[in-house]
Amino acid sequence: MKNSIMTIMKKEFTRFFTDRRMVLTTVLMPGLMIYLLYSFMGSGLASQFETAEDFRAEVCAVNLPESMKEIAKSGAPLEFKEVAENETEQLLEDLETQEAVYDLLAVFPEDFDAQVAAYDVAAAGQAPAVKIYYNSTDTDSQTAYTMMTEALDAYESALANKFDVNPGEEVYDMATEEDMSAQIFSMMVPMLMMVFLFSGCMAVAPESIAGEKERGTIATLLVTPMKRSHLAIGKIVSLSVIAILSGFSSFLGTMLSLPKMMGTNEGVNASVYNMSDYILTLLVVLSTVLVIITLVSIISAFARNVKEATGWVTPVMIISMLLGVTSMVPSLCMTEPVWFLIPLYNSVQSMNGIFSMDADVVNIAVTVAANVCYAGIGVFVLAKMFDNEKVMFSK
Amino acid sequence: MKELLKVQNLRKTFKISAKQQKIEKTKERIKVAVDDLSFTAYEGEVFGLLGPNGAGKTTTLRMMSALVKPDKGDVLVDGASVVKNPEEVRKKIGFLTSELKLEEFFTPNYLFTFFSELHGVDKAKAAARKQSLFEKFGITKFAEVKVGDLSTGMKQKVSLVISIVHDPDIIIFDEPTNGLDVLTAKVVTDFLLELKEQGKTIVVSTHIFSLIEKICDRVGIVIEGKMAVCDTLASLTAEKSLEEKFFDIFAERAGGLNEK
Numbered sequence: 155m156k157n158s159i160m161t162i163m164k165k166e167f168t169r170f171f172t173d174r175r176m177v178l179t180t181v182l183m184p185g186l187m188i189y190l191l192y193s194f195m196g197s198g199l200a201s202q203f204e205t206a207e208d209f210r211a212e213v214c215a216v217n218l219p220e221s222m223k224e225i226a227k228s229g230a231p232l233e234f235k236e237v238a239e240n241e242t243e244q245l246l247e248d249l250e251t252q253e254a255v256y257d258l259l260a261v262f263p264e265d266f267d268a269q270v271a272a273y274d275v276a277a278a279g280q281a282p283a284v285k286i287y288y289n290s291t292d293t294d295s296q297t298a299y300t301m302m303t304e305a306l307d308a309y310e311s312a313l314a315n316k317f318d319v320n321p322g323e324e325v326y327d328m329a330t331e332e333d334m335s336a337q338i339f340s341m342m343v344p345m346l347m348m349v350f351l352f353s354g355c356m357a358v359a360p361e362s363i364a365g366e367k368e369r370g371t372i373a374t375l376l377v378t379p380m381k382r383s384h385l386a387i388g389k390i391v392s393l394s395v396i397a398i399l400s401g402f403s404s405f406l407g408t409m410l411s412l413p414k415m416m417g418t419n420e421g422v423n424a425s426v427y428n429m430s431d432y433i434l435t436l437l438v439v440l441s442t443v444l445v446i447i448t449l450v451s452i453i454s455a456f457a458r459n460v461k462e463a464t465g466w467v468t469p470v471m472i473i474s475m476l477l478g479v480t481s482m483v484p485s486l487c488m489t490e491p492v493w494f495l496i497p498l499y500n501s502v503q504s505m506n507g508i509f510s511m512d513a514d515v516v517n518i519a520v521t522v523a524a525n526v527c528y529a530g531i532g533v534f535v536l537a538k539m540f541d542n543e544k545v546m547f548s549k
Numbered sequence: 550m551k552e553l554l555k556v557q558n559l560r561k562t563f564k565i566s567a568k569q570q571k572i573e574k575t576k577e578r579i580k581v582a583v584d585d586l587s588f589t590a591y592e593g594e595v596f597g598l599l600g601p602n603g604a605g606k607t608t609t610l611r612m613m614s615a616l617v618k619p620d621k622g623d624v625l626v627d628g629a630s631v632v633k634n635p636e637e638v639r640k641k642i643g644f645l646t647s648e649l650k651l652e653e654f655f656t657p658n659y660l661f662t663f664f665s666e667l668h669g670v671d672k673a674k675a676a677a678r679k680q681s682l683f684e685k686f687g688i689t690k691f692a693e694v695k696v697g698d699l700s701t702g703m704k705q706k707v708s709l710v711i712s713i714v715h716d717p718d719i720i721i722f723d724e725p726t727n728g729l730d731v732l733t734a735k736v737v738t739d740f741l742l743e744l745k746e747q748g749k750t751i752v753v754s755t756h757i758f759s760l761i762e763k764i765c766d767r768v769g770i771v772i773e774g775k776m777a778v779c780d781t782l783a784s785l786t787a788e789k790s791l792e793e794k795f796f797d798i799f800a801e802r803a804g805g806l807n808e809k
Contacts, residue, residue: 370650374711377614377649378667379639543617 175465211298212256214245219266221309230305234260249289250328257298259287266317273316282317287326291333293484332511335426339409340510344502345478346408347401351439352471354400355446358393360463363454372546386451386536390529394440394447401439427509434508434518441525442501446474448532455539455546474498481506494520497528553750554590554613554719558622559583561608561774582608584774585622590719590752590767595745597765597782598754599795605774606754607646610723613752614644626719640668645712646723653697657688657707660696661714668715675714682710686736702733709737720744722753726760738763758792770795772802 171177210231215222218236226232235256237245242261248254262284263269269282284306288299306319320326329337366372375385450467457463477499480486487503494500500521507513539545561583570576583605590596598606611617613624615635623630629637651660658679665675683689686706691699696707705728713720725741726734741764744751755761761768762782768791769779777798778785785794 366652369652370648371652373616374649374651375667377616377639377644378664379636379669380667381636547617 175462178465209294209297209301211258211294211301213258213260213298213302214241214256215260215262216242217262217264217266218260219262221267221270222260222262225305225309231301232305246287246328249287249295250330252289252292252333254289254295257288257292257295258302260302261285261287270313270316275316281321283321284317284319285324285326286320287328289328289333291329291337332426336509336511339427340506340508341482343408343509344481344505345475347405347439347505348442348474348478348498348502349471350404350408351397351401351443352446352474354397354404355393355443355450356464356467356471357400358396359447359450360454360457360460360467362389362393363451364457364460364463367455367457367546368459372540376540376546381537382540383533383537385540386533390444390447390451390533390536393451394443397443397447398440401443405435405439427511431508431511431513434513434515435505437522438501438504438508438518441522441529442498444529445497445501445525445532448529448536451536452532452539455536477502489514489517491517491520494518495524497525500524550591550593552589552625553592553627554596554752555625556586556588556609556613556622557624559586559609559612559619559624560621561605561612561617561619581774583612583619586771586774586776587622588769588776588779590750592750593745593748594766595741595751595753595764597761597768598752598771599756599758599761599768599791600754600771601756601799604771606771607648607723608774609771610644610646610721610752610754614642614721615639616644640715641717641719643713643715643717643720644723645709645721645725647727648723649708649712651696651704651708651711654695656693656695657683657699657710658692660707660711664711665714670715678714678716682713685740686710701728702730705729705733706736709740718749720749720751722751724755725753726755726757758790758795762786762791770798772799775802777802 210233212233212235214237215234216237216239218234222232222234226234237259239261242259245254245256245259249259263282266282266284273279273281286299286302286306289295290299303319310317310319363372366375376382449470450463453466453470454460454463457466480499481502487506494503494517500517504513504518504521507517560581562579562581565573565575565578565580570578586605586609588596598609600606608617612619612631613626615631615638619632623632624638625631626638627641629641631638655663661679661683662675665672665679670678680689683692686709688703688707688710691703696704699707709722709725712722722741725737729737738760741751741753745764751764753760753764765782767779767781768785770777782791785791788794789797
């Protein structure tokens with residue numbers, strides 16, 4: 155019995171390890187791709203932190219005490235601007251709409267330093283409180299908030315907790331439901347959509363092209379008088395429709411479940427987007443699917459069978475995931491139209507723009523037009539491949 | 550008689566991969582599959598291409614049906630060139646080879662309609678032709694059964710029927726009875742004779758002597774990609790049987806069986 159087991163195992167290992175392509179795509183490629191993916195994400199995130207190190211928080215302060223001025227002078231990355239109490243309403247509105255030219259609003263009690271000095275911790279009375287208003291969906295405001303609270307925490311510890319920061323139930327984060335939804339959806343949806351759309355395309359295109367080659371049924375089509383371009387267009391359009399159905403289902407699932415996944419289902423929901431946002435998304439998704447289906451179809455036409463096609467398409471899928479991650483790294487989000495000529499990257503950035511409610515119609519138009527052009531070129535290439543006996547009848 | 554199919558100096562070569570070089574123990578980088586091959590099939594006749602495996606018969610038929618392009622030469626199918634106008638050629642011919650498979654997921658009924666549409670056959674004509682061919686080959690009761698669930702013989706019958714959905718005047722069959730049981734082989738052979746009676750021009754490749762003797766008017770013997778002999782069946786078999794004649798020619802051209 156042991157001999158039979160060993161014989162079977164030997165056969166399986168021989169089959170696997172003597173197939174260089176299989177070893178490459180199954181063993182080497184995943185590790186390499188994950189290394190690249192994480193390195194890419196890591197350097198993107200690192201670049202964000204590097205920017206934060208040079209950053210100085212601009213803080214509007216009501217009743218700015220001397221102690222805070224001293225803290226700023228002692229090297230804390232805080233720049234205070236004194237404002238009057240009657241300006242706070244306008245300042246808070248600017249913070250909420252992200253139109254503020256400053257990062258935070260800090261409201262100190264009058265005679266803060268004197269109150270702190272007089273406060274008796276053992277008496278457990280009402281401690282002097284500092285209120286810091288910020289907007290968590292604004293990167294600078296969020297960073298400034300962290301710096302300010304760190305500085306205050308350090309000062310508070312030195313004074314044996316003689317004051318409070320942001321006490322009680324009051325809302326200090328000025329981010330709106332819309333802002334929070336936009337931030338979460340714009341970071342997550344583009345990457346997830348790329349994965350879902352690619353998966354949908356991978357599920358149908360290799361089977362339809364490489365599968366037909368493998369089974370010999372494509373040759374039966376090629377002896378009919380049909381034009382090769384008609385075969386290519388027919389395949390690509392029908393496969394795109396199926397992939398879009400798959401992508402649409404994934405899209406719905408994502409939009410409905412994302413708030414739950416983020417653990418903030420109160421306050422984050424897809425209803426913040428209007429019909430035009432969804433129409434723009436649909437246009438981007440349709441053109442993206444055309445590009446992906448064309449790409450996967452061309453690769454599949456080169457492959458001798460479905461297995462080989464899937465193996466060859468996998469690295470391309472990982473690249474598309476890498477591009478999907480760019481929506482999470484602000485330094486990689488370009489806004490000039492020329493960047494929107496890059497296939498797949500343009501789709502990610504267009505979706506990022508739409509979901510962050512900062513869509514640039516010109517960039518989306520460039521994306522859709524470029525994608526349709528690429529799909530057209532792909533159809534031409536595929537038609538040529540269908541007419542190439544070396545490609546179609548490779549064994 | 551009208552020259553319906555004219556094969557002119559066809560040549561086709563294939564690159565030999567390093568792996569194939571090892572297997573075939575050769576240093577040649579190129580294999581000549583078909584070499585300066587010519588023949589003509591006249592309207593209403595059955596032309597047989599006879600030869601051993603690897604002689605170049607299938608490659609010749611694939612070039613005739615515009616599935617692969619010749620390196621040199623041309624085939625004129627009722628005046629249309631496979632080089633210049635392959636789509637027109639495909640309209641005029643029906644091509645059947647074991648390499649052409651049908652999608653196993655679909656039923657004969659669906660596939661007949663599908664291929665009729667690709668050939669631009671009128672719906673009413675297609676329906677009538679389907680009924681007639683399905684009845685003739687006993688496919689009717691399997692019309693809604695997926696091809697994958699049919700027996701090998703039935704699959705071959707469906708393939709044959711699908712290859713002639715458009716009622717072509719020129720029919721090219723590669724090894725039409727290969728791998729079939731005797732009953733199905735007889736059905737196919739009888740059908741070829743029926744097509745001949747209808748005045749169709751048929752080119753059939755095979756290495757089965759009895760099939761050639763039964764249906765062909767003229768025969769081309771292909772050895773190592775070249776047309777060794779091309780004559781009427783009557784002339785070829787005037788003194789000896791076709792089998793004896795073939796082996797004589799083979800011994801003369803290819804150096805005999807022992808060297809192969």
